[in-house]
Amino acid sequence: MxxxxxxxxxxxxxxxxxxxxxxxxxxxxxxxxxxxxxxxxxxxxxxxxxxxxxxxxxxxxxxxxxxxxxxxxxxxxxxxxxxxxxxxxxxxxxxxxxxxxxxxxxxxxxxxxxxxxxxxxxYPHLPQLAEENVFRIPTDLLKALVRQTVFAVSTSETRPILTGVNWKVEDEQLICIATDSHRLALRKAAVQTSGTGTYNVVIPGKSLTELSKILDDSTETVEIVITENQVLFKAKHLLFFSRLLEGNYPDTGKLIPAESKTDVILNTKEFLHSIDRASLLAKEGRNNVVKLSTIEEKAVEISSNTPEIGKVTEEVQCQLVNGGELSISFNAKYMMDALKALEGSEIKISFTGAMRPFVIRPINDETTLQLIVPVRTY
Amino acid sequence: MxxxxxxxxxxxxxxxxxxxxxxxxxxxxxxxxxxxxxxxxxxxxxxxxxxxxxxxxxxxxxxxxxxxxxxxxxxxxxxxxxxxxxxxxxxxxxxxxxxxxxxxxxxxxxxxxxxxxxxxxxYPHLPQLAEENVFRIPTDLLKALVRQTVFAVSTSETRPILTGVNWKVEDEQLICIATDSHRLALRKAAVQTSGTGTYNVVIPGKSLTELSKILDDSTETVEIVITENQVLFKAKHLLFFSRLLEGNYPDTGKLIPAESKTDVILNTKEFLHSIDRASLLAKEGRNNVVKLSTIEEKAVEISSNTPEIGKVTEEVQCQLVNGGELSISFNAKYMMDALKALEGSEIKISFTGAMRPFVIRPINDETTLQLIVPVRTY
The missing domain is CATH 3.10.150.10 (DNA Polymerase III, subunit A, domain 2)
Structure with missing residues (x-):
């Protein structure tokens, strides 16, 4: 050669x-x-x-x-x-x-x-995949799908299936779901399918992260071939193979509350920075917990208290506080991850009670949501 | 408050x-x-x-x-x-x-x-230093002095005195010397002294590194106060105290050869990149050793050989190769550190034999030198 x-x-x-x-x-x-x-x-x-x-x-x-x-x-x-x-x-x-x-x-x-x-x-041979069933998605959308979900996979091998992202394709729609059982990230997108066009697989989080690093930010189409135990992403001059995770992904549909008792609409960045500050002292504590309380019609209070170091409180203006009074505690890192993953300058948080999972969505966008399970503080 | x-x-x-x-x-x-x-x-x-x-x-x-x-x-x-x-x-x-x-x-x-x-x-009180004996140096020159010497201090605590940089002031001249006994860095500079104006102290390398990070790249004067066991650097709105190392710094004067048998003049950057490439495979070996050989009137060959991985050879053009033929082996990292520390686009290397320490100087600059002890390869 x-x-x-x-x-x-x-x-x-x-x-x-x-x-x-x-x-x-x-x-x-x-x-x-x-x-x-x-x-x-x-x-x-x-x-x-x-x-x-x-x-x-x-x-x-x-x-x-x-x-x-x-x-x-x-x-x-x-x-x-x-x-x-x-x-x-x-x-x-x-x-x-x-x-x-x-x-x-x-x-x-x-x-x-x-x-x-x-x-x-x-050198081992790469898998040969039958390419009858292919679906297509633009590169930039594929990268967004990965970015908005993959951070929520589990890093623990106690339930290996949760270290992957569940990809379901049905009726020309792709739904990506990741959860580590404390929080969940979901993103939907329209795709072009050919062949049967129905899949339900779990792709290792690590594979999706590496794939994302290689793909450039173009709008060129990526072809995706799914077989029983492999997925292949075909971009220009590039083939990316990953094995799939074996096993059934849990049914997450029931986790997502359909109704809400308290809704809050806030500016994403302001809220993110406020959580970040509240978490500065909480990080030292056992579990990085901060508290959100509705205080008046158009504001919530973010606070945390780590007795040996100190405490912090901050008022965040809201566009809307709707429904019953609420005081709820959650992991600050999960909230920051979720806020960073969402697009859009305003978000809506829908609570159904201090002990129930709550949902964060960009306003006027039904394709994506983030769910967080609160922390009991007593 | x-x-x-x-x-x-x-x-x-x-x-x-x-x-x-x-x-x-x-x-x-x-x-x-x-x-x-x-x-x-x-x-x-x-x-x-x-x-x-x-x-x-x-x-x-x-x-x-x-x-x-x-x-x-x-x-x-x-x-x-x-x-x-x-x-x-x-x-x-x-x-x-x-x-x-x-x-x-x-x-x-x-x-x-x-x-x-x-x-x-x-909170402990800061030392109170009698400020009779002060000398002065511009900030940018102080930073250059540190940068060109401190990397050569020893990182081993077996001879603690070598973890510091020797600062000697005499006749309005400051000489900074650092050595880990495998290589030595020396830099001289004129300073303004007041009082007795004669010092011979050893400042911990770590202190000088931290000092350098804080000082900005201005030409403003830094005042330096040296007492028996402390040094104080006074810049605008900033006091930086460091303890001094106890003990006598070795006499390094005899290490530096006064004459040479082979002289080579090369472009600093080309030589640095060539050593960097030769070191890519050598790093894996025991001691990152590369070899320099004079091959003709205006070129040297840089090479390294790591049998289990491979070998590399490269010819580097010289402005001058003067004196006897030579083949010498040395640690590539020491050479790269030395070349990065020197200012000027051309350097002169003076050898006195394959087993003797050699000296690297910028051409037309007597204020600074780097010395490296070669490695025996048999």
Whole structure:
């Protein structure tokens, strides 16, 4: 294998596939990046066996030559060294030359690296997915869906299914739900489906987070292929595979209260900053709990008390306080996560009582909601 | 104590004195910041008993009112909470009100914090230094002196004296020397002295690093007061105290070779990048060793070899290669540290043999040098 490539394109691809590579793997060859050169271009692959990423660098793009392949072939190079080397090479083009004995020479300017490669034939094959059932979603919407839900997955392995996000597709609508049983995030979106178009799967939170990092902020369409135990995201020159979590996701529909007894409408940012301040002292305490109390027609009071350090109170103006008086305690971090995930400058919080889960929604937006279970303080 | 203060000024001062505060102290009150309000303004103090920092916020500056002191007094507040609170307060002014029972109220907009304070009378007194013997140096030069030497101090406590930088003042010249016995950094500068004007002290490296972070990049003069066991840096509205290290600093004069057998002149940046690349694979090996060899009249070869990973070679153009052929191995990190510390685009390296320490100097600059002890590779 021998090719000459523009360093910037190589670096971008290396950094993309690196997202799947981990040094903590029991399969030594997975610490490497697979490089395959054909007459069409160069393909890089990284994998930790849960997530696999394939990035293709075409021979040319918009008439611009990116790769000149002198001799087709393949090699696996240690990901950590290869990525560092590519990052620091002195010139804009790089020559990569893998000989018969797996010795690989990387040349750039007057710099020459000799790396011991591994045999690409030993690299695990990526899953082959039947692509009959595909649905499509714009990249920026996909990233929003992930951002607004994935933070709420459980970080504990006691219920592994909760470390993933539940994706349900039905009637050209995708519903994404994440919960760690203390809070829940939900986001809906319209999608274009083909084939049967009905799915109910759980995608590991970590996979969605890594996917989000790789995708750019374009409106280009991502194709999504779901099989029994794999999901594949296909973007331009990029394939992102993730295994799915096994098991049934709990039915969360019943958790979300249909009615409310007290409604509050506030400015998202002002409320977020006020919670942030109240949480400064509460963080030190056992569980970062702050209290919200309705105090008059158009204001609520946010407070927290950590006797050994001190206490804080703050009044936050509301656009509306509707319904019965209320005093409720909750985890400040959950509230801040929820507020950061919501779009829109005004939010509505709907309470059904001091001991019942409450719902936060942007006003005039039915596609997304955040639910938080309150904390008992007695 | 009660005063109203501009938040930005308070925040800057809090962040300055925080540099001296550590949570790992055996003296509980030192986890706090001392706040003293008088009719002239507000003084903040932080200390870990090695370093003490005092920042003064004047009543007004250039006709602009910064502090309005309503009632003089003092209090000590937990540094970690106080600094976080000040950073996140909602409005541009802050009221701080410490009552008789040490309860302190911090008000800003509709936000009100109540903190449990500590009695300022219990806070240790800062050392009182006789200020007869003072020398003066511009802030930017002081920062350069620190930057060009402090990285070379020892991080090991086996010879505590080497964790400091040796400062010698004689005949209106300051010489700063740091060494960890594998490399040495030296920088000279002219200073204005008064009084006897002769000193030979060792300042903890950590103190100089923290000092550097606080000082801005101005040309204003810093006054330096040295006593038997303390040094005091006086900048505008800022006092920075550090204890000195006890013991005799080794005589480093004999280490620096007076003559050379091979001289090389190179571009600092090109050489630095080349060492950086050669070190990519060497870092994994035992001691990050790279090799420099003269290969022809106007070039050297940088190389490293880590058999289990691979090897790298690179030719670097030189302006001059003078004297006998040479092949020498050294720690790449020491070389990169030295090159980053030197000013000037061209440097001269003077070798006296493969087993002897060598010296790196900017060309046409006698005020600074870096010395590195080579590594035996057989």
């Amino acid at each position: 021998r090719f000459i490539i523009q360093r910037d394109h190589l670096l971008q691809s290396v950094q993309d596939v690196m997202k799947a590579v981990t040094s903590r793997t029991t399969i030594p060859i997975l610490t490497g990046i697979k490089i395959v050169a054909t007459e069409d271009g160069v393909t890089l692959t990284g994998s930790d066996s849960d997530i696999s990423i394939e990035s293709f660098i075409p021979k040319e793009e918009q008439g611009d030559e990116i790769v000149e392949v002198k001799r087709a072939g393949s090699i696996v190079l240690q990901a950590r060294f290869f990525s560092e080397i590519v990052k620091k090479l002195p010139t804009d083009t790089v020559e990569i030359d893998a000989g018969d004995n797996l010795q690989t020479v990387i040349r750039s300017g007057k710099s020459e690296f000799n790396l011991n490669g591994l045999d690409a034939d030993e | 009660r005063f109203i203060i501009q938040r930005d000024h308070l925040l800057q001062s809090v962040q300055d004195v925080m540099k001296a505060v550590t949570s790992r102290t055996t003296i509980p009150i030192l986890t706090g910041i001392k706040i003293v309000a008088t009719e002239d303004g507000v003084t903040l103090t932080g200390s870990d008993s090695d370093i003490s920092i005092e920042s003064f916020i004047p009543k007004e500056e250039q006709g602009d009112e910064i502090v309005e002191v309503k009632r003089a007094g003092s209090i000590v507040l937990q540094a970690r909470f106080f600094s976080e609170i000040v950073k996140k307060l909602p409005t541009d002014t802050v009221e701080i009100d410490a009552g008789d029972n040490l309860q302190t109220v911090i008000r800003s907009g509709k936000s009100e914090f109540n903190l449990n304070g500590l009695d300022a009378d219990e």
